[in-house]
Amino acid sequence: MNIGLLEALDQLEEEKGISKEEVIPILEKALVSAYRKNFGNSKNVEVVIDRNTGNIKVYQLLEVVEEVEDPATQISLEEAKKIDPLAEVGSIVKKELNVKNFGRIAAQTAKQVLIQRIRELEKEKQFEKYSELKGTVTTAEVIRVMGEWADIRIGKLETRLPKKEWIPGEEIKAGDLVKVYIIDVVKTTKGPKILVSRRVPEFVIGLMKLEIPEVENGIVEIKAIAREPGVRTKVAVASNDPNVDPIGACIGEGGSRIAAILKELKGEKLDVLKWSDDPKQLIANALAPATVIEVEILDKENKAARVLVPPTQLSLAIGKGGQNARLAAKLTGWKIDIKPIMNL
Numbered sequence: 001m002n003i004g005l006l007e008a009l010d011q012l013e014e015e016k017g018i019s020k021e022e023v024i025p026i027l028e029k030a031l032v033s034a035y036r037k038n039f040g041n042s043k044n045v046e047v048v049i050d051r052n053t054g055n056i057k058v059y060q061l062l063e064v065v066e067e068v069e070d071p072a073t074q075i076s077l078e079e080a081k082k083i084d085p086l087a088e089v090g091s092i093v094k095k096e097l098n099v100k101n102f103g104r105i106a107a108q109t110a111k112q113v114l115i116q117r118i119r120e121l122e123k124e125k126q127f128e129k130y131s132e133l134k135g136t137v138t139t140a141e142v143i144r145v146m147g148e149w150a151d152i153r154i155g156k157l158e159t160r161l162p163k164k165e166w167i168p169g170e171e172i173k174a175g176d177l178v179k180v181y182i183i184d185v186v187k188t189t190k191g192p193k194i195l196v197s198r199r200v201p202e203f204v205i206g207l208m209k210l211e212i213p214e215v216e217n218g219i220v221e222i223k224a225i226a227r228e229p230g231v232r233t234k235v236a237v238a239s240n241d242p243n244v245d246p247i248g249a250c251i252g253e254g255g256s257r258i259a260a261i262l263k264e265l266k267g268e269k270l271d272v273l274k275w276s277d278d279p280k281q282l283i284a285n286a287l288a289p290a291t292v293i294e295v296e297i298l299d300k301e302n303k304a305a306r307v308l309v310p311p312t313q314l315s316l317a318i319g320k321g322g323q324n325a326r327l328a329a330k331l332t333g334w335k336i337d338i339k340p341i342m343n344l
Contacts, residue, residue, distance in 0.1 A: 027113050061092055064089050137179050143174060145172055159194040170230070179198075181197050291309065
């Protein structure tokens with residue numbers, strides 16, 4: 001039988017990029033299942049689609065025996081030789097079946113298989129496309145805001161921005177355009193799912209890559225970052241080009257670059273400091289905006305240090321609720337004890 005299959009497959013290959021060689025084996029298996037469902041649950045059936053003509057043939061696979069005990073699975077040597085002159089006892093011959101009404105069933109099955117394959121392919125292409133966004137910051141449109149999340153759209157895909165991934169204290173409304181960090185893109189039965197956040201430290205790194213070309217192209221390198229979302233982030237940067245000031249590149253002319261980042265951070269403070277391989281200098285830099293008089297290394301192995309500051313700088317060095325000192329310790333990896341110099 002011929003159901004115009006090749007023409008449909010040629011069109012599919014041209015429009016969707018699905019090759020005939022890929023689809024035909026899937027179709028043959030589906031047609032075997034369709035045959036069994038409609039004409040008996042025989043396991044020894046094979047469906048073959050002619051790659052040149054598109055003709056579909058159904059065969060019964062029979063074992064050649066000297067004496068037939070089960071006509072559904074066996075055939076005598078005499079009958080087998082009428083089908084295949086080279087048949088011998090123990091071999092398998094294919095007996096073509098003339099199945100009425102199978103053409104209609106075959107056409108329906110083929111249509112279902114092709115539709116399913118197109119859907120699967122579109123999901124695969126979507127996954128490949130959106131997987132490229134993993135580890136980047138992109139713009140999303142807020143569709144609606146619910147109690148514990150916001151429904152957002154990235155490109156053509158919808159996903160959720162859970163409230164726990166918002167910047168603390170921020171308000172998000174339907175219709176807003178917000179930037180989000182793509183944590184991951186995962187496969188699901190419904191297609192790719194995008195996992196997003198605005199709380200992770202990588203969100204700030206992504207914003208810096210968007211606004212600071214020197215960070216994006218690697219001239220300015222982010223060496224370390226520590227973040228308390230909604231409060232403060234500290235970023236240590238270094239330049240791979242002696243002619244480029246890493247701090248100046250991040251701030252931009254008239255503070256334009258840092259301003260664009262701060263706008264997206266909704267009031268969260270951002271300290272950009274210079275990286276140093278010298279732990280003393282790095283600790284001093286990390287405690288900015290406080291002024292440090294001296295850094296003493298107390299225990300190099302356990303990374304413990306004492307920092308001396310003027311009395312007027314003590315509260316600034318520690319920060320509200322200890323957050324400045326806490327972030328400095330997190331950024332540097334050192335335990336920092338801050339003392340006013342007059343008390344020693």
